[in-house]
Amino acid sequence: MVYDVAIIGAGVTGAMTARELSRYELSVCVIEKESDVAMGASKANSGIVHAGFDAKSGTLKARFNVEGSLMMEKITKELGVKYKRNGSMVLAFREEERDVLLELYERGIRNGVGGLEIINGERIRELEENVSDKALYALHAKTGAIVCPYELTIAAMGHAMDNGVELFLESRVLDISCDNGAFEVETTKGTIKARYIINAAGLYADKISRMVGDDSFEITPRKGEYLLLDKELCGLVGHTIFKVPTKMGKGVLVSPTVDGNILLGPTSEDIYDKEDTQTTRVGIEKIINSAAECVKNIPFGSVITSFTGLRATTKNGDFLITAPKPNFLNLAGIDSPGLTAAPAIAVHVSNMLKDMGLELVEKKDYTSTRKIYQVEKSRYNKMVCRCEKVSEGKIIEAIHTNPKAITVDAIKRRTRSGMGRCQGGFCMPSVVSILARELGIDVCEVRKSGGDSRIVVGKKE
Numbered sequence: 018m019v020y021d022v023a024i025i026g027a028g029v030t031g032a033m034t035a036r037e038l039s040r041y042e043l044s045v046c047v048i049e050k051e052s053d054v055a056m057g058a059s060k061a062n063s064g065i066v067h068a069g070f071d072a073k074s075g076t077l078k079a080r081f082n083v084e085g086s087l088m089m090e091k092i093t094k095e096l097g098v099k100y101k102r103n104g105s106m107v108l109a110f111r112e113e114e115r116d117v118l119l120e121l122y123e124r125g126i127r128n129g130v131g132g133l134e135i136i137n138g139e140r141i142r143e144l145e146e147n148v149s150d151k152a153l154y155a156l157h158a159k160t161g162a163i164v165c166p167y168e169l170t171i172a173a174m175g176h177a178m179d180n181g182v183e184l185f186l187e188s189r190v191l192d193i194s195c196d197n198g199a200f201e202v203e204t205t206k207g208t209i210k211a212r213y214i215i216n217a218a219g220l221y222a223d224k225i226s227r228m229v230g231d232d233s234f235e236i237t238p239r240k241g242e243y244l245l246l247d248k249e250l251c252g253l254v255g256h257t258i259f260k261v262p263t264k265m266g267k268g269v270l271v272s273p274t275v276d277g278n279i280l281l282g283p284t285s286e287d288i289y290d291k292e293d294t295q296t297t298r299v300g301i302e303k304i305i306n307s308a309a310e311c312v313k314n315i316p317f318g319s320v321i322t323s324f325t326g327l328r329a330t331t332k333n334g335d336f337l338i339t340a341p342k343p344n345f346l347n348l349a350g351i352d353s354p355g356l357t358a359a360p361a362i363a364v365h366v367s368n369m370l371k372d373m374g375l376e377l378v379e380k381k382d383y384t385s386t387r388k389i390y391q392v393e394k395s396r397y398n399k400m401v402c403r404c405e406k407v408s409e410g411k412i413i414e415a416i417h418t419n420p421k422a423i424t425v426d427a428i429k430r431r432t433r434s435g436m437g438r439c440q441g442g443f444c445m446p447s448v449v450s451i452l453a454r455e456l457g458i459d460v461c462e463v464r465k466s467g468g469d470s471r472i473v474v475g476k477k478e
């Protein structure tokens with residue numbers, strides 16, 4: 018078969034685009050090299066729905082940030098994922114930094130952001146009692162919000178699949194050729210044919226674009242390390258707290274997550290290795306020092322995990338949304354605020370495809386909500402993960418609801434089992450058994466993540 022559209026990459030950009038295209042009478046597939054969706058930048062970021070004052074006016078980043086931020090509350094409601102409009106503050110610690118706040122304020126107004134105000138130290142501490150006494154002013158953005166980035170991506174892809182989109186996991190794109198007006202995408206699991214291709218391959222978007230003869234850009238990974246604090250710290254801050262930005266970005270933030278943890282990070286360092294997601298001592302020290310400047314008495318002993326995300330950056334600094342070849346679209350350089358912008362980018366892409374000649378006829382049987390797999394009620398009485406209070410029922414749901422979880426980590430991202438204080442020490446054996454039973458495989462075949470990451474290496478006779 019020849020698909021109308023093949024999307025390469027199942028991050029938030031690919032997932033939101035797939036969901037948008039699933040409204041129409043089109044055959045659409047998503048090709049992903051990993052064992053699950055949201056395995057790139059979309060799994061490891063700050064989860065902030067940025068208000069939109071940071072991006073330079075007139076850029077695609079500014080436009081899609083503001084549009085995406087306005088769309089996010091409705092979309093998260095439709096998808097049934099958590100969203101909290103907690104607001105954000107950019108702190109200034111010196112008198113001269115007030116000018117930077119003013120600049121951000123004016124830029125925000127130009128970009129079309131509502132609910133911005135500059136507040137003084139007294140007002141800062143009225144709103145946030147744990148913010149440093151040294152903070153003199155803040156840009157307060159009431160429209161700033163938080164989401165769980167992988168929950169959003171999983172739900173968007175699931176909704177797209179409920180409306181007919183096909184997802185091919187563990188299918189790395191190796192090459193692309195064009196034959197008789199259709200593309201032939203060679204993957205590790207065979208060839209997929211499509212009339213239109215959307216390249217949403219994140220860090221590897223440059224490599225995919227080169228496959229069709231476009232070598233006009235390169236992606237450089239920019240590393241961002243994080244620390245995550247236990248839920249007992251919930252309430253330490255309510256807003257997302259930033260310092261004034263530097264040329265490397267928005268800097269280290271202190272923010273609540275929608276699940277009740279406190280997130281510290283990210284660092285910002287250009288690197289060469291697109292697979293380097295190690296956390297480092299230097300990075301962690303930077304986070305601790307910077308976070309401690311903004312918020313008082315952070316109990317760093319309550320860190321439960323650390324992780325790293327890699328931003329896909331290009332030289333010009335803006336999103337690169339181009340059509341270097343007929344019927345081939347690049348969604349490249351989608352670094353921050355790409356999570357916020359994704360729903361707006363998706364609408365823009367469908368308009369671009371229409372302009373390229375793709376007929377968009379609305380589906381009559383489009384379902385506006387997700388289809389959640391129905392599990393026997395009694396299964397919700399059995400607690401599997403004590404830290405995050407996840408029942409067996411929720412785990413079974415995750416295994417059978419689109420996009421189906423096939424690994425332990427995929428279950429973790431859908432249910433939070435293993436994300437609490439003990440980090441899976443207690444629940445992992447039960448999760449492995451449930452996965453084996455529901456997938457009809459031997460426990461020795463259950464994998465932690467992709468590849469050959471089997472957990473049980475043998476059984477005692």
Ligand SMILES: Cc1cc2nc3c(=O)[nH]c(=O)nc-3n(C[C@H](O)[C@H](O)[C@H](O)COP(=O)(O)OP(=O)(O)OC[C@H]3O[C@@H](n4cnc5c(N)ncnc54)[C@H](O)[C@@H]3O)c2cc1C
Pocket residue numbers: 025026027028029030031032048049050051054055056057058059060061062063064065066067188189190191217218219220221222240241242283326327328329351352353354355356357358
């Ligand atoms: C540290 C950090 C903090 C951030 N904070 C925020 C924030 O708070 N708010 C915000 O709005 N944005 C934020 N962002 C930006 C946001 O995370 C990204 O813009 C967004 O996740 C990009 O999504 P994507 O789908 O384009 O890329 P990705 O999520 O990286 O997805 C690309 C996918 O393509 C797949 N792929 C690659 N090559 C191939 C191939 N050959 N074959 C098949 N599949 C392939 C990958 O496996 C991957 O799944 C942050 C990013 C980082 C790294």
